[in-house]
Amino acid sequence: MPKDTELFSIQGNALSSILKVYDKTEESLAEDVLNLKDWMKGQHHLPEILDDKRVQNFLILNKCNVEKAKKKYRQLLQFPKSENIFSSTEGYVQLYIINTVPYVSTLLAVFKTLVKPKLFARVHVCNDANILKEHFPLEMLPRDYGGTEKSVDELHELCELKLQEYQDRFDLLDKLRVNESLRPAILENENDEFLGYHGNFRKLNID
Incomplete structure (x- = not known):
């Protein structure tokens, strides 16, 4: 451990x-x-x-x-609460698929027709893990992929320990809900770029 x-x-x-x-x-x-x-x-x-x-x-x-x-x-x-929506809170910038099987190219061709070009541009298919060294610093890559970071198994174990460390916090977040009876009245033009939302007043400097 x-x-x-x-x-x-x-x-x-x-x-x-x-x-x-x-x-x-x-x-x-x-x-x-x-x-x-x-x-x-x-x-x-x-x-x-x-x-x-x-x-x-x-x-x-x-x-x-x-x-x-x-x-x-x-x-x-x-x-x-929806597991499909909130099970992952991370935003993904790029997706790298390594050591692929032959039919992955066919699946990606279909996928390309279903998503926006900006999203598809984030998907990268790599025939082997060595190409990762061209995109990531060695200190960020696990040893399993030629880097100097901890191994994938070690990182996985650390993630589990870190999640356990904050278990009480996660339990609290699961129970948090808004009290609709206390919600402020909706502004007539709530999305106005100048007024914004309730309680939003920014300092205006005038020379």
Whole structure:
């Protein structure tokens, strides 16, 4: 059994890189965190207000977009529990299929006609695992695939340990539901790009 439960090491400049991608600064991100928390406090039908760290992580998962984060947070708590929808919370950027069998090409040809080009462009078929080294740093690849990261079995075990570590949290999330009787009245033009949702007022600087 692994001696620690750390899945992956996170580089110290990870946050700076993320902020650069979304054209944000640490100051503007902190302001967005406060804005989102203030919005949550005004939504009395929501069962939980996240702490600053979780709000920040949630914002990053939603591309540092406050309005998108509001929509997603409401949806996560509003929709009835559905295993098909919520069994996976990860967003997938690329899908790599390795060591394929001959009929996979036929299946992909059919798949291509059913999905948008942008989505199909994320699917990559590799005849062997060596091509992964062209797309991922060695420190991210498991040893099974020629990298320097822990083996697939070790990572799988670490994932299970990490999930067990947060079991109480998962049990709580399963029970969280919105209280519709406390939901604020719907704005006449709730999707207005200037007014946005209830409790959303941004600072306007005028020279």
